[in-house]
Amino acid sequence: MSETADIYNLLKDIFFLLDDGDRRLFGGYNLSVSRFYILWHLGNEPGISSRQLSDLMICDKSNITRLTKGLEADGLVTRQPHESDGRALRLYLTAEGEFVRQKALESHLAYNEQRFNYFSINEQQSLQEQLLGLKESLFGQLYEQPA
Amino acid sequence: MSETADIYNLLKDIFFLLDDGDRRLFGGYNLSVSRFYILWHLGNEPGISSRQLSDLMICDKSNITRLTKGLEADGLVTRQPHESDGRALRLYLTAEGEFVRQKALESHLAYNEQRFNYFSINEQQSLQEQLLGLKESLFGQLYEQPA
DNA sequence: TATCAACAGTTGAGGCCGCAACTAAATTAT
DNA sequence: ATAATTTAGTTGCGGCCTCAACTGTTGATA
Numbered sequence: 214m215s216e217t218a219d220i221y222n223l224l225k226d227i228f229f230l231l232d233d234g235d236r237r238l239f240g241g242y243n244l245s246v247s248r249f250y251i252l253w254h255l256g257n258e259p260g261i262s263s264r265q266l267s268d269l270m271i272c273d274k275s276n277i278t279r280l281t282k283g284l285e286a287d288g289l290v291t292r293q294p295h296e297s298d299g300r301a302l303r304l305y306l307t308a309e310g311e312f313v314r315q316k317a318l319e320s321h322l323a324y325n326e327q328r329f330n331y332f333s334i335n336e337q338q339s340l341q342e343q344l345l346g347l348k349e350s351l352f353g354q355l356y357e358q359p360a
Numbered sequence: 361m362s363e364t365a366d367i368y369n370l371l372k373d374i375f376f377l378l379d380d381g382d383r384r385l386f387g388g389y390n391l392s393v394s395r396f397y398i399l400w401h402l403g404n405e406p407g408i409s410s411r412q413l414s415d416l417m418i419c420d421k422s423n424i425t426r427l428t429k430g431l432e433a434d435g436l437v438t439r440q441p442h443e444s445d446g447r448a449l450r451l452y453l454t455a456e457g458e459f460v461r462q463k464a465l466e467s468h469l470a471y472n473e474q475r476f477n478y479f480s481i482n483e484q485q486s487l488q489e490q491l492l493g494l495k496e497s498l499f500g501q502l503y504e505q506p507a
Numbered sequence: 508t509a510t511c512a513a514c515a516g517t518t519g520a521g522g523c524c525g526c527a528a529c530t531a532a533a534t535t536a537t
Numbered sequence: 538a539t540a541a542t543t544t545a546g547t548t549g550c551g552g553c554c555t556c557a558a559c560t561g562t563t564g565a566t567a
Contacts, residue, residue: 216476216481217469217476221378223494225378228371231372247523262545263545264546270376271380272524272525273524275546275547298533299532299533299545300532300544301546325362325367328364328368329368334363337364337367339490341366343486344374348374351377351478355380383525409515422518422556426517426518427553430552446561447563448515449515449516
């Protein structure tokens with residue numbers, strides 16, 4: 214087994230473990246993991262379009278249509294027509310959306326402190342730098358063909 | 361933003377980028393990512409039960425029922441009754457399953473070499489050690505409550 | 508031995524997700 | 538100015554996934 218395969222498998226298993234915990238945590242706020250991430254992104258960048266959001270979430274735009282419609286039906290998000298582009302929407306959090314986002318985010322931050330306390334502060338910084346480099350490298354390869 | 365939140369977000373984005381590429385790669389073998397991982401695990405541990413496989417894949421056992429039935433219908437997997445436990449199944453690859461597994465695995469290994477060539481060999485070893493520690497720490501917390 | 512709890516696997520319901528095909532608006536080219 | 542191309546968003550389809558409820562088997566206990 215090569216080193217790169219080991220790293221790949223570790224990253225995959227770590228993600229599944231993190232995601233499994235996230236599902237339980239966000240479920241307590243009537244949110245799926247994806248629904249939470251929409252609230253999170255809209256808090257960071259209010260007025261973003263569906264297309265921009267699907268790029269941030271690395272998913273198909275049709276998925277954003279359905280998730281934001283569901284969040285709108287639950288009163289957490291509004292979808293406004295764009296003021297100059299008749300094709301686009303602007304997505305915003307409602308007051309209730311802001312509130313739910315804040316509560317879920319606080320829980321999630323505390324949960325992450327608990328889950329990553331395995332590392333010392335120095336190790337966290339070193340790992341963060343390595344992962345950032347990897348992410349940027351992968352992002353640059355997004356539209357390349359597999360070997 | 362805390363360090364642990366940064367690490368969490370990097371891991372999540374990296375997984376989404378890896379998974380997106382995997383989906384395209386395995387699609388060329390008529391496999392979803394999950395279907396490939398079943399072939400992979402059954403090659404490593406032939407005769408494993410559905411329950412053991414769902415533990416390895418960190419997913420619900422009902423998901424294994426449906427995926428293995430689909431793979432059986434496609435002639436890649438067989439589901440045999442367990443010789444001493446009337447409740448359990450033993451899962452095996454067929455000859456065609458072995459063949460497809462080998463071809464897809466070779467492509468995936470080469471693809472991983474390409475994707476992770478960002479790191480030097482020394483960096484790969486260091487990252488691998490850090491991730492292994494994190495995975496084991498998270499695994500130990502699997503049934504703890506979120507803070 | 509008779510009962511009861513634990514366990515392997517299945518099914519139905521419902522949410523998530525990508526892909527392909529589509530509509531309508533904006534941009535570019537002629 | 539008009540036509541061709543690109544872009545934002547939606548919808549139908551089908552695969553993936555968890556959860557809860559269920560069947561049937563095994564193992565522990567009284």
